[in-house]
Amino acid sequence: MTxxxxxxxxxxxxxxxxxxxxxxxxxxxxTTVWNRSAAKARPLADRGARAATTPGEAVxxxxxxVACVLDHDVLRTVLDPVTGSLAGRTLVNLTSxxxxxxREAEKWARAHGADYLDGAIMTTPPGVGSPETMFLYSxxxxxxxxxxxxxTALGDPVHLGTDVGLASLYDAALLxxxxxxxxxxxxxxxxxxxxxTPATGFTPxxxxxxxxxxxxxxxxxxxxxxxxxxxxxxxxxxxxxxxDHLLHAAEARGVDxxxxxxxxxxxxxxxxxxxxxxxxxxxxxxxKK
Amino acid sequence: MTxxxxxxxxxxxxxxxxxxxxxxxxxxxxTTVWNRSAAKARPLADRGARAATTPGEAVxxxxxxVACVLDHDVLRTVLDPVTGSLAGRTLVNLTSxxxxxxREAEKWARAHGADYLDGAIMTTPPGVGSPETMFLYSxxxxxxxxxxxxxTALGDPVHLGTDVGLASLYDAALLxxxxxxxxxxxxxxxxxxxxxTPATGFTPxxxxxxxxxxxxxxxxxxxxxxxxxxxxxxxxxxxxxxxDHLLHAAEARGVDxxxxxxxxxxxxxxxxxxxxxxxxxxxxxxxKK
Numbered sequence: 001m002t003x004x005x006x007x008x009x010x011x012x013x014x015x016x017x018x019x020x021x022x023x024x025x026x027x028x029x030x031t032t033v034w035n036r037s038a039a040k041a042r043p044l045a046d047r048g049a050r051a052a053t054t055p056g057e058a059v060x061x062x063x064x065x066v067a068c069v070l071d072h073d074v075l076r077t078v079l080d081p082v083t084g085s086l087a088g089r090t091l092v093n094l095t096s097x098x099x100x101x102x103r104e105a106e107k108w109a110r111a112h113g114a115d116y117l118d119g120a121i122m123t124t125p126p127g128v129g130s131p132e133t134m135f136l137y138s139x140x141x142x143x144x145x146x147x148x149x150x151x152t153a154l155g156d157p158v159h160l161g162t163d164v165g166l167a168s169l170y171d172a173a174l175l176x177x178x179x180x181x182x183x184x185x186x187x188x189x190x191x192x193x194x195x196x197t198p199a200t201g202f203t204p205x206x207x208x209x210x211x212x213x214x215x216x217x218x219x220x221x222x223x224x225x226x227x228x229x230x231x232x233x234x235x236x237x238x239x240x241x242x243x244d245h246l247l248h249a250a251e252a253r254g255v256d257x258x259x260x261x262x263x264x265x266x267x268x269x270x271x272x273x274x275x276x277x278x279x280x281x282x283x284x285x286x287x288k289k
Numbered sequence: 290m291t292x293x294x295x296x297x298x299x300x301x302x303x304x305x306x307x308x309x310x311x312x313x314x315x316x317x318x319x320t321t322v323w324n325r326s327a328a329k330a331r332p333l334a335d336r337g338a339r340a341a342t343t344p345g346e347a348v349x350x351x352x353x354x355v356a357c358v359l360d361h362d363v364l365r366t367v368l369d370p371v372t373g374s375l376a377g378r379t380l381v382n383l384t385s386x387x388x389x390x391x392r393e394a395e396k397w398a399r400a401h402g403a404d405y406l407d408g409a410i411m412t413t414p415p416g417v418g419s420p421e422t423m424f425l426y427s428x429x430x431x432x433x434x435x436x437x438x439x440x441t442a443l444g445d446p447v448h449l450g451t452d453v454g455l456a457s458l459y460d461a462a463l464l465x466x467x468x469x470x471x472x473x474x475x476x477x478x479x480x481x482x483x484x485x486t487p488a489t490g491f492t493p494x495x496x497x498x499x500x501x502x503x504x505x506x507x508x509x510x511x512x513x514x515x516x517x518x519x520x521x522x523x524x525x526x527x528x529x530x531x532x533d534h535l536l537h538a539a540e541a542r543g544v545d546x547x548x549x550x551x552x553x554x555x556x557x558x559x560x561x562x563x564x565x566x567x568x569x570x571x572x573x574x575x576x577k578k
Contacts, residue, residue, distance in 0.1 A: 166486070243464070
């Protein structure tokens, strides 16, 4: 196969790493893959990937190395023996980790003459390759720009900034938002489900409502940045009055109330701090200890 | 003013009631308004509303009465003296309350010969009148259908079912989803804000991510209805591993962790109940006590 697409190596062929390699192959990138247990490489080799037998062979095969392994320790275990081959290459690290680990990895890569980007994959494996899927990157802008055409094969590449820790920091923050939203949805689903409404009936209404909620977030974001929270639309006091409706409705239907009770507690703390007439965004003052 | 639009009475002119009356006037409905303290009626009278001086005058002015007062007790205090005038009219009650209160109010209205719909307004006052805003209704379908053209002046009318308690039950469930989402967003905003990212920088990424999250809800809803939670995309075990990244990142930046700790606790309870390899939707089994 001849191609003008950049050659890429993918290290780590778990479900996510395999999806990354498949997306690159799909877009015609000469793709080399490596995994500690070689069996994972076979389905990709069948689709045209070159299966490297050692990390050294994998690293030297491509100017761009995409890593998606269990954690940063595993990554170092794989790459420390082959640091001599890293110079002049770019390591895009999609392995989950902390901002501190990302900074350490960048320093380590640079010490070996390699460029480094840290990244976070904002989807599950089936979403890889879709232009709607966000891939978050942080690190040197010029490195990002140079590899952007290739990274587009995986999803929509979003550069967050030059602080290499940003991708994993956003990743953690966004997962928290996901869990909060999914848990709130499950709680509401349990409440209406107790009266016979199926989840598939409630969910389209819930999703439409979330569109309205994202409008509130857009209104509240500049309030957070300004540190003032005008309660023009709805105050913390109004929310405190409303939360009891949910607590009673859920309690009466045998639904666990730890989540709304926590939110009521945060609202009451905001009120006690003088934010009763402010918007819900003022709760950030309670969260910032 | 002559019009073929239905005459409507609005009882209660707080910020929301005033917005309802204004939206009706805007669409050309002959609108009668009443409020316990008459001063609130003046701005609406200036825009063409008829200001009734008594609840009796207000009720007899229109075949459709929209009520938006503090609570169900206030509504009864206002209407109990004029029940003799209710027969043949329709009461659309947008006052916040519980499903039980809605059922009681329907029974009360029917006893006085009136049709009854219960409703919930899924916006803040500035959103009233927009076709994108959901107004949730429950009660007899024929009554809803008869008044749908008028209710469209307020927002997009969504009929949830004939069980009159559904609107307030959905309202409570959706507000819970809103608080969960907004609190999760504030937590994430605080985490990235600690590294200098403004809320206005984080929020567009968060909103885009919420679009992906709504895709997960759509996937999970049929799982909830089926009571089986295949963890094809991401398991509870995977989420448990990831939540520690958030806990550490938030802890290191002085952000209160009660929310992610609660979610981790729910995840661990789901795992203990045998759902470690299932999807996040299995947490509903923990919420249903």
